[in-house]
Structures are given as C-alpha cells and as structure tokens.
Amino acid sequence: MATVCQIWRPDRGRCLKSYGIIAVLFMDLMLQCVNGSLSTTNVETHYTRDGPLITSPVVPAAASVFPADEDTSKCPSGGLCHRLPADCIQCDYHLKCTYGKPTLFTCRPKKGVHCIGESGQQQTNFSLNITCQFCWQLDPSQYRCTNSTNCMTVSCPRKRYNATCDVLDHVHCLGRRRFLKRLFCNWTGGYKWSTALALSITLGGFGADRFYLGQWREGLGKLFSFGGLGIWTLIDVLLIGVGYVGPADGSLYI
Template structure:
C-alpha cells in the first residue's frame, strides 16, 4: 500500500511539473521611438511656428510705435509763428493769421479774405493784406488739407465702419470756420500684417499653425499644431479663408 501511494504521489508531481512548464512566458514591452524623419518633420514644424510667432510679435511691436502721421506732425512740428523782421507779413502760414471771410460767397468758387498778422509777431511789410482761398468751410476741405486722429479700437474688417476723429487743418491751408473739427472717418487701420506672408505661411507650414501664429491666433495655432492641421482638413480650409481675405488679423486690422 505504501509503495502504491508513493507512486501515485510521484505521478502527481510529474503532472504538476509538466503543467508549470507549459505556462506562457511573459516578455517586457520595449518603447520604440518614432522614425527619425517624423521627428525631424515635427521639429521643423515647431521651429517654423515659433519663427512665425516671433515675426508677428515683431511686426506688432513695430506697428505699436508707427512713424508720425500728418496729425502728429501738426502738433509736434516746430513753432512757425515766430518773430522775424526779415520775413514778409503776407508769407506767414494761415494758422498764424487773423482773417475775416465773406461767408456769403459761392461754395467751391474762389474768394478773398482780409487777413492780418497779430501784434505779437514782428514782420516786414504791410500787416494787413488779402489772401485768396476757395469758398468752403474747413470740414469741407479735401482730405489732403487736414489730418485726423487715429483709432485702433475700431473693427477695420467691418465694411464701411467709421469712427469719430478730431481733425486739424494743415498750417498753410486757409479755410472758413473752425480749423479743428470732428468728423466720421473710415476705420481703415493696419498693424503691419501682410496678406502675402499669411498666405505663404498657410501653404507651407499651415498644417502646424504657422499662419495662425502670424495672424495673432495663438490658442488656435497651438490646437492646429498638436492636431497636425486637423489631419489636413483644417489646413486646406485656412488656406482658402486667407486667400479670399475672409480670415484676417486677430486684432481686427487690415492686411497690408
């Protein structure tokens, strides 16, 4: 009995050992890096997007301090109404004169004003003289004869959008009425963003958000970058929108 029991126990151990040897073996999974061409393309896209964002930032900074406009020069130019005993009184600019007008003149036709130089200004010749001008009020003058304040808060992308500006006549232009007046001016300002640059970026690196970074849409540019241009669909749509001018700068300015 004991020998039979020992044989059965030995056979049971053999079966267990066989079952253990048949268990599947486990292997440790290894991380496989993406192919090098894909990494290079991703790095190039990120670099191009950063360059586009820096270009838009630089242009925005340069547009924030634009060159003086005609309006700025009107108030910042040197004092012209100075004493000069060698300068003829009739040669002084209109802003330096006291003039009386015939307000019953025919609009748009030539008329004459009686002008004089203030006593505080020393000049040569007659202090009272006549000056020819066109019969029109200052606010009716051509746009080239006055300069207006600028407004970058209005939406320039809205058709026929206007804003109320303060306009001042040029120093040498003579007109009837107040030389400084308010006028509704078309909202047509620009921050220096070029349509051609935006379209080129949209075609080349638009799939990685380069065009949106340039236009100032930083958040949408990041979304476009990490989705690879919406798998191409977003890229095509933005190319069409920029090409037609429907998608403009984020600050509501006009393209150059």
C-alpha cells in the first residue's frame, strides 16, 4: 500500500495568519460603525430620587430655531418679558431636567418684540421658569384639538380619530407646539336625550323617536307595524333610556 505523505509548507501558516488579521480588522470596523449609530440617540432618560431625568447632548432644532420670516405682529411689546406668549419668545431649551419639575431656561424676545423686566428696564435675555415636559404630555385643558364629525361616537368599542392639537399661547413646553393625538370621537349634532326618550314613551308606537333621531327606515317600520304591536316600542324605550340607541349621524346626545 502506498503511503501518502503531506509535505508541510512554511508559507501556508503565514497565509492563514494574514487572513486572520484581515478578519479581525474587519470585525473591529463593523463594531465601530454599530457603536457610532447607537451613540447618536438624542434623548436619554435616567432615573433619580426625584423622578426620571431627561438628558440630551443635542438640542432639537425644532425647540430652539424659529423661521426668520415668522409673523410677530400679534406679539405685545412693552410688557413684562415673562408674560409674553410662547410664540413671541425664543428659548434655549435643554433636556437636562427632571420630568415634571420647574426648570429655568434662558429666553429672549423675537426680533421686533420689546419687553421689560421687573425693574422696568428693557431686556434682551431673561430667565423663564418652565415645567420640564413635552407639549404632548400637557393636561388636555392646556391645548386645543380639532374635532372630527366623520366618526361614530355611539359604537362598541369606542372609535378614535387622528386630531391635530395646538398648545395655548400662554402655556410653555418643550418640543413642537403642534402635535397629533388619537382621541375618542366626541361631538354632538344637537340631539337631546330627554326629547328622544319622551318621544319614545309617548309617540314611540308611531316611530316618532326614530324619526327624531334621523333613522327613517326604522321609523317607517314602527309606523306601519304599530310599534311592532307594542313590543318594539317597549324595547326602544329601554334602548334609548340606557343610551344604546343614538342619533343616526353617530353623534352624542346633548
């Protein structure tokens, strides 16, 4: 039997070593790219004894930069600086603050707006005490949202719609002052629950309650069936009484 002998070559180990060095360098380059992408996060949250601490090495451009041609004709001039509306001042908002805690921010009136301090002298820079929270975290009483009349309020489960909300002028907050929110359908077409219930009890056999609510087909059905021989009338009294049957346009009762 012939013996197969493999001759060891000195340069074979050297080639493997070179390939290993190249592979290590490639892995190191990939790790640096991943670490760089992870380190670009704008907002970091740390928790302290007083609550979550919002920190950021970068100030969002939307919070501190305003268009140069923004209209300031509605901004009052000559009043106290800290009483100016939020759209009339420019603040250097930073996110190194504890959520829900008052924080001092350096602000200045916009171009063309003049204000004075407590001493009566005109100021170009002043400090403003603002609660550390974003605009979308405000209480609903501090902003106004658009209302949709194209969604059904009487439905199970309750439906929502996309609303555009604007913060009130005198309220100061971090981030964009216009934001989107998902709200429950909540609008009325002027129908009164008491009127619908009274018509259901008195004239329900003739479909008056259904006609009042805009449900013409059900009203005609009750009219020609004499209220379903009284059974449909009793059922409608219960359904309208508990609010299960509402206006045909999907709005709420007044």
